[in-house]
Amino acid sequence: MRKIFQGNPLLIGYAIGVAGMFAGIVAGGITACSTVQSGSDPLVVRVEQFQPIAKETFSFVLGVDNADRGFWRTNAPAFHSFCETLRTPVPAPNGTPVARVIAAELNLETLKAQYKLNRSDGNSNALYQAFSAMSTLALQANSWSNIVTLPTTH
Amino acid sequence: MSAAAILALLQQALPFITTGIPELIAWIETLRTAAKQTAEWTDAQDQAFVQALYTTTQDPRYAPDPGTPEPPAAA
Numbered sequence: 222m223r224k225i226f227q228g229n230p231l232l233i234g235y236a237i238g239v240a241g242m243f244a245g246i247v248a249g250g251i252t253a254c255s256t257v258q259s260g261s262d263p264l265v266v267r268v269e270q271f272q273p274i275a276k277e278t279f280s281f282v283l284g285v286d287n288a289d290r291g292f293w294r295t296n297a298p299a300f301h302s303f304c305e306t307l308r309t310p311v312p313a314p315n316g317t318p319v320a321r322v323i324a325a326e327l328n329l330e331t332l333k334a335q336y337k338l339n340r341s342d343g344n345s346n347a348l349y350q351a352f353s354a355m356s357t358l359a360l361q362a363n364s365w366s367n368i369v370t371l372p373t374t375h
Numbered sequence: 376m377s378a379a380a381i382l383a384l385l386q387q388a389l390p391f392i393t394t395g396i397p398e399l400i401a402w403i404e405t406l407r408t409a410a411k412q413t414a415e416w417t418d419a420q421d422q423a424f425v426q427a428l429y430t431t432t433q434d435p436r437y438a439p440d441p442g443t444p445e446p447p448a449a450a
Contacts, residue, residue, distance in 0.1 A: 258414040269416050270409040272424060276431075277405050281390065283436040290440065308439040319429075320437040326428055334421070366390035 264345065268333055268352050272326070275359040279322050282362045283307060285369055293369070300365050307362070322358070329355050 257263045286293050286304040293301040307322040314324070314331050329351045336344040416424070431437055 256413060261414045265415045266412060270412050273405050274409055276428070277402060280431065280434070280436060281402075285390075287436040305440060308437055310439060319432050320439070323428055323431055323437065327425070330421070330425055330428070337415070363387055363390070367386065370390040 262337075262340070264348065264352075265333060265337065268329065268348065271352065271356065271359075272329070275355055276326060278359050278362050278366070279307060279326075282366045283322075285366060297369060300369050303361070303365055325351075325355060325358065 257266050283304055286301055290301065293304075307320060309321045310318040311321045311324045313319040313327050319327070329348075332344070332348045332351050336348045
């Protein structure tokens, strides 16, 4: 299982070249298409741009851990503990128990919906706070995925 | 876009690179779709996203380790 996360050097070199090309295309897309349409709230658009990427990031890092939980529990306990923190069941806004990270994403969605209904300063602040907290969590998850998936050398 | 921002993008992409090209492409597509968004989601898009979130509750990646205690009932 470890070999899955120890990339082939040739593949990595090729993939970095591909990633560099794609990053350039994406960067150009971000520069060209970052204007918010008139009538749309920039805060809502930024939150909605962030939500699918955050969901994908959390799914990815949990998938890495799930591939061999015993291995990560033994060899990278802090990483496994972080993943278990994301998975801890907590009540969702509708009361059903869901993984903590899903509850946080649903909470962000609820605050966004409340803000869309009533664009008061209070709702704006609440949405921005939740967005900031989720951004920090997603950055943490991305940092962990960098640490555990970079190839090792022997 | 500044070189620092491009480097930050590449750093985000690194885990997907070492895991596999399909994961990298899926991540790039998500990023590209998000970057092209210029207007608020419609109600249908909001509902689709919420539905996708509830679908992940059945994903084994999100299941806690066996023996994790159940949360207290919501008030």
